[in-house]
Amino acid sequence: MTTDTEFPPAVAPEISDQTVPTENESDTFGEWVPRQKFDYATYLAKPEAARGQPSGNWLASGERYEWKEEYGDVAPRDERLERELFGHPDDEPIGKGLDFSKVLQLTADIIGPHQPKAIETFEEAGLHPVMIENIKFMGYTTPTPIQKMCIPTILKGYDMISVAQTGSGKTAAFLIPILSKLMGKAKKLAAPRPPPGSQIVLGSHYCAEPLVLVVAPTRELSTQIFDESRRFCYRSMLRPCVVYGGADTYTQRIELAKGCDVLIATPGRLLDFMERGRILSLRRVKFIVIDEADEMLDMGFEPQLRRIIEDSDVNQDDDRVCMMFSATFPKSVRKLAKEFLADENLIIKIGRIGSTHSNIKQHVIYTDEANKQTALFDLLCSSPPSRTIIFAGNKRTVDRLDDFLYNARLPTTSIHGDRTQREREDALISFRSGKCPILIATAVAARGLDVKNVMHIINYDMPNNIDEYIHRIGRTARIGNHGLATTFYNEGNSEIAEDLVKILIESNQDVPDFLEQYRPEGELKFEESESEGEDNDNPVQGDGGNADDWVAPAQENGSGGDSWGVEAPPAAAGGDNWNDGGAGW
Numbered sequence: 001m002t003t004d005t006e007f008p009p010a011v012a013p014e015i016s017d018q019t020v021p022t023e024n025e026s027d028t029f030g031e032w033v034p035r036q037k038f039d040y041a042t043y044l045a046k047p048e049a050a051r052g053q054p055s056g057n058w059l060a061s062g063e064r065y066e067w068k069e070e071y072g073d074v075a076p077r078d079e080r081l082e083r084e085l086f087g088h089p090d091d092e093p094i095g096k097g098l099d100f101s102k103v104l105q106l107t108a109d110i111i112g113p114h115q116p117k118a119i120e121t122f123e124e125a126g127l128h129p130v131m132i133e134n135i136k137f138m139g140y141t142t143p144t145p146i147q148k149m150c151i152p153t154i155l156k157g158y159d160m161i162s163v164a165q166t167g168s169g170k171t172a173a174f175l176i177p178i179l180s181k182l183m184g185k186a187k188k189l190a191a192p193r194p195p196p197g198s199q200i201v202l203g204s205h206y207c208a209e210p211l212v213l214v215v216a217p218t219r220e221l222s223t224q225i226f227d228e229s230r231r232f233c234y235r236s237m238l239r240p241c242v243v244y245g246g247a248d249t250y251t252q253r254i255e256l257a258k259g260c261d262v263l264i265a266t267p268g269r270l271l272d273f274m275e276r277g278r279i280l281s282l283r284r285v286k287f288i289v290i291d292e293a294d295e296m297l298d299m300g301f302e303p304q305l306r307r308i309i310e311d312s313d314v315n316q317d318d319d320r321v322c323m324m325f326s327a328t329f330p331k332s333v334r335k336l337a338k339e340f341l342a343d344e345n346l347i348i349k350i351g352r353i354g355s356t357h358s359n360i361k362q363h364v365i366y367t368d369e370a371n372k373q374t375a376l377f378d379l380l381c382s383s384p385p386s387r388t389i390i391f392a393g394n395k396r397t398v399d400r401l402d403d404f405l406y407n408a409r410l411p412t413t414s415i416h417g418d419r420t421q422r423e424r425e426d427a428l429i430s431f432r433s434g435k436c437p438i439l440i441a442t443a444v445a446a447r448g449l450d451v452k453n454v455m456h457i458i459n460y461d462m463p464n465n466i467d468e469y470i471h472r473i474g475r476t477a478r479i480g481n482h483g484l485a486t487t488f489y490n491e492g493n494s495e496i497a498e499d500l501v502k503i504l505i506e507s508n509q510d511v512p513d514f515l516e517q518y519r520p521e522g523e524l525k526f527e528e529s530e531s532e533g534e535d536n537d538n539p540v541q542g543d544g545g546n547a548d549d550w551v552a553p554a555q556e557n558g559s560g561g562d563s564w565g566v567e568a569p570p571a572a573a574g575g576d577n578w579n580d581g582g583a584g585w
Ligand SMILES: Nc1ncnc2c1ncn2[C@@H]1O[C@H](COP(=O)(O)OP(=O)(O)OP(=O)(O)O)[C@@H](O)[C@H]1O
Pocket: 093, 094, 095, 096, 139, 140, 141, 142, 143, 144, 147, 164, 165, 166, 167, 168, 169, 170, 171, 172, 326, 327, 447, 448, 449, 450, 474, 475, 478, 479
């Protein structure tokens, strides 16, 4: 598998007459790993037989630290689980890339009545010692800009909206302070639970009453946040769970009944459990996080969100904190924030909202519809084998491309909304592990996806809007790594051309000749119709708001800085001066 530094700049593929190999020739193509056969009949009868999957377990049953009554505040280590959580080769955290210093250069803009002081190191934030240790296990040495601002803001207990580029560490920006704040308090706040290892009887009196609720739009994203939670909750009493549609409810209910302090959920399954009674209650919730808030609204989840936040038994006291996270920030999100968040909330913006970063090399290639399939094949042939995501506009195209490339002996897998949840989970496991390094997907299945060493994003079909483009290409070059995004373009995509050219210019990319006509004259401006722009009658905007259009800052063009040299001081391990924000719980 090609690594970050080896990846050469892409060249536009020549539309060649490379012959697509016939089926059954061999299972390998070039230097790609062998394709994995997918026998649907066997698969449906016995899921674990498919594509060499090791187990038929649901992601919801992922192992987590089981705290025992006698442990106290800092529970003992479990080295086997540690390896599983932090060192599993198929699923370990991405790790910062060579250009992490560029990520650190982005500046924060805070709008609101308070100006929390940014932290420079994790240690100075006054985090719980267990959290400090877990951050080290994760390999994080320096907080990213969004973390520098969000950690103190959340520790202080302010409601907020937080907007930062894709792959900039938003998940940890909310998990670290929330979980740290609850560590040590969990015993006082958490609902009763059965002792670990005891026989669980569904319908018994143990009802899950989480302290933290994270709502995410897709199943893949919620299981990914669950995985991060399992890591950050390690050695604490906090027990994370995930509930999401499509997967079997029994496993999820058993896990809830064992105890649930941190719940990650997709809206539909969450409501289902809440409304069935005696399974789940939100009356103890202290923190609500709405992740990918813009996508949540695009997918039509607003009524569900309202039922969860306005119309359920959710804790409505003043000690509840609500926050929204996104990489883009359309008006619909600002409107919802106005209703869900306290009046005294903060907006934390990192860099220009809706910008991409220059670590992604963006190529736009003119390709007629009729030639796209051949162009795709040629592009894959001319690129070094590396984890690649191909985005297609609809499920049918995903299926067709998977068949085509698989028959061409390429190691593909695919994912879209019509697949069973088992197929979706297995496709992602195969992709993450590198068994099937080419993932063909519709955009909805890939939102928020965080997979190590994704080196190439191919927009086989152009997305309908620029925000979608930003999210898609953001699956590569995460956290200071490098990557390539290749987009097929033709006249049918002209409505996105102007926005695309602005993004290319802003992130110092070449504008191809066929897009020159869309180059804006004069200063580069990003208008409200995109993801930015302020809403003048929006009360969530406190002092300091700037109603002007944003002019793209000359961000990320600097020399690279020397942030690598600024190492955090050693952790105050075992210290007990952690910051609970004086919440008085
Ligand atoms: N301070 C840090 N140092 C090193 N790596 C980090 C740090 N914070 C987060 N990461 C890693 O960066 C990767 C991207 O983080 P995350 O998925 O939270 O990004 P995101 O901003 O939510 O992206 P998206 O908008 O695409 O969902 C993850 O693999 C995470 O483990």
